């Protein structure tokens with residue numbers, strides 16, 4: 015009897031060890047994971063068990079965090095690059111201006127150039143602040159009654175001179191009177207960035223069509239007859255600092271934050287964003303606030 019009991023105890027302890035092994039492996043792997051070391055994934059135990067589901071979810075979570083850290087790294091390097099360029103220009107202009115005594119006209123030119131770069135730095139920082147100011151947690155508390163048509167018309171007004179410069183005709187049809195609870199700052203950011211892009215990437219003497227109406231939600235569309243976007247670029251254009259073919263865009267000002275702000279704002283306000291575009295033919299953007 016005692017011998018049988020001993021054998022049973024040994025067998026039971028071996029079995030428990032076998033059952034607990036994947037949990038021990040999971041604990042060990044979790045301890046080894048740090049912000050600098052996301053490479054480790056947990057090996058699946060050979061025999062099928064409930065623990066497989068847990069390890070699978072754990073591995074999926076590691077993958078998602080890995081992706082997040084990679085995005086953050088890319089964002090940091092893009093941001094450093096975007097900030098460094100104007101700073102290098104500012105430093106260069108100041109160094110050249112200080113090298114010897116110059117005419118007032120030359121100092122004025124240098125200061126104008128420094129001012130332009132400073133404004134660019136300010137715009138990048140303001141855009142980044144806008145991207146981080148509102149979150150899923152705080153957005154609801156910022157909602158106020160917004161008159162969408164008035165906000166849109168006020169945004170359009172700011173682009174009068176840009177439209178005139180390129181002789182672009184703006185068609186606003188239909189423009190319905192719409193009131194709803196939303197965040198005015200984000201609505202303005204959406205309208206401003208999309209109108210700005212439509213004008214920037216349009217050819218001279220073309221048309222831009224805007225509509226605002228209610229149908230299963232609040233709909234906003236903007237269509238231009240500009241240079242368009244290649245199909246393979248469409249999935250990337252809402253990434254921060256992404257600009258389609260930098261050489262194509264060299265003469266058009268921007269730093270690739272506009273559509274990231276638009277997409278982020280729509281996600282926060284609760285809506286859908288759709289883009290259709292054809293190279294050298296034009297772009298149409300649909301937004302539906304739900």
Ligand code: ADP
Nearest residue numbers: 211215242251257258268269270271272273297
């Ligand atoms: P940017 O500051 O470069 O305009 P955005 O984030 O607003 O940054 O847009 C990202 C890229 O998508 C732009 O660089 C441009 O190549 C492309 N794009 C955006 N809107 C349009 C448009 N209406 N027509 C053509 N290309 C566009």
